[in-house]
Structure formats: structure tokens, C-alpha cells
Amino acid sequence: MAIVLSIAYSVFFLPSLVHAELPASRRPVMMDIEGGTYLRGSLEQPYATTERVHETTVSPFRLSAYETTQALWREIMVTNPARFRGDKLPVDSVSWIDAVRFCNVLSERDGLETAYEIRGNDAVWRREANGYRLPTEAEWEFAARGGVRGAISGEPLRKVLYAGGSDADKVAWYDRNSAKTSHETGIKLANELGLFDMSGNVWEWCWDWYGDYPRTAVKDPEGAIKGAGQKVLRGGAWFTPINLLRVTYRYWNAPTFKVNSVGFRLAQNATAAANLLDKMPSGNDLYSEEASQALTF
Numbered sequence: 207m208a209i210v211l212s213i214a215y216s217v218f219f220l221p222s223l224v225h226a227e228l229p230a231s232r233r234p235v236m237m238d239i240e241g242g243t244y245l246r247g248s249l250e251q252p253y254a255t256t257e258r259v260h261e262t263t264v265s266p267f268r269l270s271a272y273e274t275t276q277a278l279w280r281e282i283m284v285t286n287p288a289r290f291r292g293d294k295l296p297v298d299s300v301s302w303i304d305a306v307r308f309c310n311v312l313s314e315r316d317g318l319e320t321a322y323e324i325r326g327n328d329a330v331w332r333r334e335a336n337g338y339r340l341p342t343e344a345e346w347e348f349a350a351r352g353g354v355r356g357a358i359s360g361e362p363l364r365k366v367l368y369a370g371g372s373d374a375d376k377v378a379w380y381d382r383n384s385a386k387t388s389h390e391t392g393i394k395l396a397n398e399l400g401l402f403d404m405s406g407n408v409w410e411w412c413w414d415w416y417g418d419y420p421r422t423a424v425k426d427p428e429g430a431i432k433g434a435g436q437k438v439l440r441g442g443a444w445f446t447p448i449n450l451l452r453v454t455y456r457y458w459n460a461p462t463f464k465v466n467s468v469g470f471r472l473a474q475n476a477t478a479a480a481n482l483l484d485k486m487p488s489g490n491d492l493y494s495e496e497a498s499q500a501l502t503f
Contacts, residue, residue, distance in 0.1 A: 241264050245362050247363075247419055257419070257456065260420055262427065269471065269473050271396070273471050276296070276297045277294065298468060299464045300464055301461060303324070318338070335475070343413070343414040349401055350369040369405040377395050380448055380450075381445055406441065406444065410441045415429045415432050415438070416436040417434075435461075437461045
């Protein structure tokens with residue numbers, strides 16, 4: 207009974223915690239992110255050129271509380287590409303296309319619709335699929351800034367902070383405190399939504415092709431047309447200086463690029479939460495052995 211209760215608590219109440227132990231089990235902990243409209247980007251110099259402020263609306267979605275760990279990657283893909291080894295460390299040295307393939311395989315394991323039709327080193331996103339996927343850049347920034355609890359304001363950002371607060375050492379692993387390695391996810395403080403390591407540790411792939419921000423309001427943007435052929439990376443990493451931890455900072459690289467400072471975080475459409483609840487036991491069955499297995503994350 208105690209096991210079931212602790213698992214249920216981690217799924218439904220984690221946003222109220224400031225830090226938590228990464229679950230030893232290997233199913234992602236997905237957080238429900240309420241949608242909203244915010245002013246994406248910033249006016250902070252010298253970054254404002256690539257961070258053009260514009261009104262952006264994102265629909266509700268789900269995002270993993272943690273960067274994808276090596277334990278989860280190895281269970282799904284068998285091999286482990288990471289340079290820095292440890293079950294609770296984020297997987298690193300994965301390309302954008304590697305991450306997309308992983309999302310599909312994990313979705314198949316969990317009985318969900320695959321989100322991507324993979325075509326060589328590119329993919330087509332099936333927007334209505336309930337399976338795992340990469341967050342869009344707009345979703346990623348909205349969540350990193352705290353969603354409806356932190357990202358929404360009437361004025362553009364003039365001074366950008368980090369995911370979870372203004373003290374980088376409390377919320378992020380970066381060049382000054384990392385000892386030149388990645389670290390277990392979930393050790394630093396979470397942000398307002400219960401998301402860990404949105405700043406620092408490893409860069410995180412987003413779905414989007416990189417391009418200039420639009421000049422007008424947008425809803426659920428998917429990024430630029432392929433253009434220069436670079437995919438968006440966000441969040442900074444264990445080796446980056448503090449300014450690259452900013453929640454609005456944009457980086458990019460080829461979809462085949464892989465290095466020991468790059469990983470990713472899983473997202474899902476909000477409808478996936480309803481599918482999970484449909485599979486969950488109710489009433490007196492909550493404490494059965496079958497329920498314990500159903501609630502293992």
C-alpha cells in the first residue's frame with residue numbers, strides 16, 4: 207500500500223515540491239502543463255536580436271519532470287551512448303533524430319500512438335498522436351519560465367533569469383559548479399511547475415527547425431521551415447557559462463549532431479493524460495497488486 211501511495215503522490219502532487227528523488231523505476235514522470243499566452247523572447251542585450259519579443263499562445267501539454275535518463279534510454283534502446291555513465295544521469299551524446307526514434311519506440315512500448323513518421327534524418331510530426339515527442343521551442347520556454355505561474359506578464363523580459371530562480375547554483379549545473387561532468391537529474395531545485403534541470407546539465411533538443419522569431423502573435427508554433435537545416439537546443443549544459451542558462455537563450459545544431467553535453471526531455475499532448483487515467487484502477491482496486499503495477503512510473 208505504501209508503495210502505491212508514494213507513486214501516486216509523485217505523479218499528481220510533484221509540482222508542489224522544490225526537489226525530489228528521481229524514481230528508481232524507468233517510466234517517465236509526465237507533468238501536466240496548463241496552456242497560456244505569454245511574451246516569448248526578451249529585450250535583454252545583446253540577445254534581443256535572436257529573441258525578438260512576440261505574443262505566443264501554447265495549448266495544454268505534458269512535459270517530463272526530468273531529462274531523459276540513461277536508465278530509461280538503455281531499457282528502451284538497449285545500448286547506452288552516454289559519455290558520462292550512471293542510471294540517473296541524463297543520457298547524452300544523442301542526436302535530434304536519435305531522440306525522435308526513441309520517442310517512437312517508447313510510445314510503442316507503452317501502447318501509445320507514435321508521434322513521428324521518420325524519413326531519413328527528418329520526421330513528420332503527427333500532431334494528434336498521444337505518444338511521446340519532443341517539446342516545441344515555444345512549449346519549452348513557456349514551461350522553463352514557470353508556465354502560468356511565472357511566464358505570463360504584461361511586459362517583455364528585460365532581464366532574464368534561470369529556470370527555477372535567480373541563483374544559478376541552486377537550480378543548474380554549469381561551468382562553475384559541474385566539475386566538468388553532467389549530474390544526476392533532480393538534484394537541483396525545480397521550477398514553479400516541478401520541472402528539474404531546465405537550466406543546465408545537458409542541452410535539450412526541441413522539435414523546431416531554428417529560424418527568426420515571427421513579428422506577429424502566434425499559437426502553437428512549430429518553428430521555421432527547414433531553412434538552414436538546424437534544430438533548436440535549449441537550456442545550456444554542464445560546460446556552458448552562466449549566460450547560456452537563461453530561459454530565453456536559443457542555440458541550434460544539425461539534427462545529426464551529438465556530443466556529451468546534449469540530451470532531451472519528453473513531451474506529450476495533453477490528451478495523453480486522459481488515456482493514462484482510463485487505464486488506472488479506481489475504488490477499492492487502488493490498493494491491489496494489479497493497481498501497484500499500473501501505477502509504476
